[in-house]
Amino acid sequence: MIRTLMVPDNQDISIQLPEPYIGKQVEIIAFTINDATEELRVQDKTLTHYASQKALAKDWLNTEEDQAWQNL
Template identity: 60%
Template sequence: MIRTLITPENTNILLEVPASFVGKQVEVIAFTVSDFVEEGVEQDLILTHYASQKTLEKDWLTEEEDEAWQNL
């Protein structure tokens, strides 16, 4: 997977892909980052995580999780 952020200077974008992509179906998605960032929220350029520690604690800090990970 390749992921990058660009700021186009005109309406054309040239996309180069690795040789291993040639002959394979590739999905290209374009959207503006500002469309997905709430006003007043610091931009997370990767946009993959907004979960807080307290939210994760509810799922991860349980007896079931401790038992599942005890042998690792």
């Protein structure tokens, strides 16, 4: 997978693909970062999918949580 950010200075964008991509179907998606982020905020106000596993583990992986959930 290739991912890049750019700020185009006109309506034309050109990309170079690595050799292994030649002859294969690729998907190219263009969207503005601000618009996509704003759309996510509107759809999911909690934005829990942005929380990292490491951050969640800090709160959830402890003996107090284990005791709270042991009967479920």
